[in-house]
Amino acid sequence: MDINELKEQGFLINQNVSLDRFTYTKTGGPAEFLAFPKNITQIEQLLQIARKENLPITIIGNASNLIIREGGIQGLVLILTEMKEIEVTGNKITAQAGAKIIDTSEMAYEHSLSGLEFAAGIPGSVGGAVFMNAGAYGGEVKDVLKSVTAITRQGELKTYHNQDLQFSYRHSLLQDNDEIVLSATFELKPDETTKIRAMMDDFNERRASKQPLEYPSCGSVFKRPEGHFTGPLIIEAGLQGKIIGGAQVSTKHAGFIVNINHATATDYLDLIELIQQTIWEKNQIRLVPEVRIIGEKAK
Structure with a gap:
């Protein structure tokens, strides 16, 4: 199976697509191949093809804290924004890597769960937020993250717990091991929705003013x-x-x-x-x- 066969199966794969339409800076050169996987199975298939055809792989989430040079990106670029499901179980929220961290914060609010208020205005994806230990207004991903499901470039699925990820200021182990975040689970605390909303609104007002x-x-x-x-x-x-x-x-x-x-x-x-x-x-x-x-x- 090759790239063209995957395209025939309905994969959203394009060639030489300018990435400026996807970045928050509205800049960036073309991707040699660009795909939007919808689930883990598709990621596994794309990784297999990339290994077979010796294509480098670049992962992009919401492209909010990213600059792509004009020469573009060789190989296969995976944009994970189609993987955006968010589920709530008790006091835990599991979000796929392409889900917006803002939407995850809103889901927490809707279920009276506190801890993700700091992320109410962060424009990145869940995968990107975990990758860089995103934070604002005194909160960071490391404060509420319970576990992460990731996949290696060789297709091996892995689970990491908070303490495994070596979090520090704007850093995680995932920046060093070149693995791909598939989903993240956050452990939150029940609280009153009015208090949660008030904190989120306060952070967003401060962000908009500054x-x-x-x-x-x-x-x-x-x-x-x-x-x-x-x-x-x-x-x-x-x-x-x-x-x-x-x-x-x-x-x-x-x-x-x-x-x-x-x-x-x-x-x-x-x-x-x-x-x-x-x-x-x-x-x-x-x-x-x-x-x-x-x-x-x-x-």
């Missing part, structure tokens, strides 16, 4: 350096509002880079490099990207 949600962006660009806050460092360096091409350091929140005028991925990356270089020269502080940067450079 973050440039009116523009395409990749979210928070840099990890917070120990003992400092990124936004103030960028402001003090005189870089807030700085524009390269169509990308701008947000005038609303200096920790964000926004697409104000048909920016390219290269515009984003040049601006990131300028910020890093300037902050190092002024403060001897190395800013490490939180955003994931993938793909080939433009030829």
